[in-house]
Amino acid sequence: MLCIAACESKVKKPVTNVNLFSDSVVVDIYDLADRRDTEALLAYLDHDNAEYRRLSAEAFGSVKDTMAIPKLGILLNDDHAEVRKAAAYALGQSYDSSAVRLLVQALSGEDSVMVKNQMLEALGKVVTQPQIELLYKRPIEDEIKEGLAWGLYRAGLRSVYDGVTTEWAINLLDSANTYLTRLGAAHYLARIKGLDLKKYQKEIIDALTRDQSVNVRMALASALKNLNSKAVIELLSKEIIGDNDYRVKVNSLKALYNYEYEEIKVALYNALTDKNVNVAITAADIIYEKADSSDEIYITEAALKATNWRVKAILLGSALKITNSKSEIFRQIKEQYESSKNPYFKAALLTSLSDYLKGYDFIITKTFAAEHPAIATAGTEALVSLRMQPSFPEELKPAFADIFKQAMETGDIAMVAITSNLLSDTTYHFKEEYDSIDFLYTAKSKLSLPKDNEALQVLNKTIAYFEGKDDIPVTVNEFNHPIDWDLIKTIPQNQKVLVKTDKGDITMRLLVNEAPGSVANFVQLAKSGYFNGKNFHRVVPNFVVQGGCNRGDGYGGENYSIRSELANLRYQEGSVGMASAGKDTEGTQWFITHSPTPHLDGRYTIFAQVTDGMDVVHQVEVGTVIQSVEVLGDKQK
Structure with a gap:
């Protein structure tokens, strides 16, 4: 292999503001993915150019066609670590258990920490309950604890877990572990249904009170929702009235929902007057x-x-x-x-x-x-x-x-x-x-x-x-809105847009390389003034603010749809995603996340990232007016 784990962090790509799409082959790969042309896209997995193999492999993370699994499995042994990582991501996105054997075999011979972590997370998306031990019954060095944490989380989202996975999650909260490791473990504890966490109450409380990351702490606050304990009520009540990040307060309140009303109503009253x-x-x-x-x-x-x-x-x-x-x-x-x-x-x-x-x-x-x-x-x-x-x-x-x-x-x-x-x-x-x-x-x-x-x-x-029928007609949006490649070629990879609202300004960087179809759609709508005067119609505390609906109630859109573009990205604070009613149904509506929301990863397109104005995002309410969306010129980038 050309690059081992020790050298990965030292490799730096040249900094350029030119996007990927000056290369006609790259355009062809993305266009085939946009058209869901599996057969033609498969050919690029064999290409001599490693970058083309990487891009076509990652494209199958959006296409999600199980026909690609055998060839993606072969790419797990590619000479280039980035190609292997892309193949692992796409196999995870298949959510098909036939990928388990391929990932396990490749893991045993993998020498790249980056790829191992990706393989473990992908494995979490495809293992079945009898196979859950494949995640943790292996040597777990510190370097791959991040992959283990996210593998456990992905498996748990599908109700695939056992007592050992929960014990691992508790151990992964240790402050010696990386931020992403602790975040994955905290979200496992917060989101997986049916966990019995009673014997881990002290460990969770300790982690909640000491962790330096507000993102980890807010997830741990959610994890306390099923622990019927006075100590938990007291802690969450303190979090609510303290000078904490409002998102910790919101999650603490939601955690208290499962408790008796008499025990929590004072905390609720205090929260009603929060600033x-x-x-x-x-x-x-x-x-x-x-x-x-x-x-x-x-x-x-x-x-x-x-x-x-x-x-x-x-x-x-x-x-x-x-x-x-x-x-x-x-x-x-x-x-x-x-x-x-x-x-x-x-x-x-x-x-x-x-x-x-x-x-x-x-x-x-x-x-x-x-x-x-x-x-x-x-x-x-x-x-x-x-x-x-x-x-x-x-x-x-x-x-x-x-x-x-x-x-x-x-x-x-x-x-x-x-x-x-x-x-x-x-x-x-x-x-x-x-x-x-x-x-x-x-x-x-x-x-x-x-x-x-x-x-x-x-x-x-x-x-x-x-009518008493078992068969329900399938409502699938056929391909109807090709990517405007001429437009895409004019958009720098660091292109920013300015969203002016009656609460203040929000600046977002478009991810044109990762989601060209979504970016082209957004830019076209913005330049036409489509968003001007519309409202943020949906705000879920410590989740999302959503706008772009031409009706203002969340049911609006135009008579076209674009494809889901599910690049290997994580939803973090200020990620901008496309709303949808299912795969390949995106249109005009988009949302901004208040905090990490990993259950959306690989399911909803991320096409931009807030770079300035998150304080404004946190103030947005239902009805906040989007005054204008401006695609910034070169002088303003």
Whole structure:
């Protein structure tokens, strides 16, 4: 092999601002990947040029065709470490257990630390439960603990784990290990369902209080969610009221969700007054789910005093659930609705009525007369929530069935998608409510691929259920939007864009080499002014802020789709990704992450990275206006 582990860190590539696509062969490789042309792309795995082999191997991480597995397995023995690493990544992306043998065999003879780490992580994506020992039953030198941590995490996401993997994760939290090792271990403990962590409470608490990385600490806060302990409650409560990063506070609150309300409500009350609105929103959400009538006075007063509209709406909904004076709270909600000009506040107020059956007339009226899609979408969701109540009155079922039929007949993508999910749920026996399902086909006639993929997925499922069929039509977006290579060739690899919002400016560096199709799409939209005046329509505390929807409710897009480009990248703080309704359904919507979100790795395209203005990203709220997106000129790079 040309390069051994000891020399890898010393190899430096020449610094240049020219992207990869001045090379016509590179363009061909990426274009074949974009077109999902497996047969033609396979030929490049045999190319004499190592860089072409690397690029074509990594491309199969997006194409995900199992036909490539045998040839990718051969590349695990390539002379070039970067090629072997790309092949390992692509094999992991196959999520096919036939790749296990290839990876295990290659691992035994691999001398590159970089490649070993990649192979271990890839192995975590493909091992089955009986094979889990293949991850850790080998000598684990310090240099490959990072790969072990992420291999354990990837396997655990698929519910492939055992007691030994959990013990390894605990040991990998040791401060002597690298940041990425500790981060992978912390996310294993935080995200894997069903773990019994009781005997590791001390180790997790110790790591949470001492780790120097806020990213590790916030993950460890989440890991404490299933430990029913006073010590944990006290620690998380301190994290919430302390002068900590708001993201640790948010995760601490979410961890407390599983505890008894009486034990955590003081922490929730404190969080409601936090200077960071994401903390207050998280606390309000938990109060909505868990509060009881003993808190009626406090929550009602907190709702009326709340200055943030989102917190106010959530608390009004909470008060409505627990108060005996429901008519008065309902009056307050209606009054707030009528006096507000903020469509997102109005939408949130309709959501606050999701448990109040007597408010259905108001919800129906506002839903079908909505002046903004976000209001209609929230209203439809509220009506569905009401219908799903276990005690829903028999006498109202025909009326609600007619309401949902009307919603379907509008052809509105959000109404169709939300209503279809309810109608196909066998729990509610909607088959018995309709003499004809012509209205479903009427709704379908108003939808089309690729724009309405998300709604068509669930509508086809609903039609199949009503007709008693097991086969559901596949809703796949055919190739319809080739990459504009002429445009791509003009974009430097360090190209930046400036996103101006009414909260401040955000600068992002486009990853043109890693995601040319997504970058070309974004640049075209930005230069046309597409994003100007639109809103960030979705904000999930310590997760993402999302924009680019032409409706403003998350269901919008244009009549085309682009391909998923799943380069070997990790979602970190400020990663910019493409939203989708499944593989190869991306369009105009994009999001920015608040913190590392590794469960998105290899599943959602990363096409940019925030370089300046993360403080603004952390302030973005639902409704924040994107004033403009400017592709910066050479002088500003």
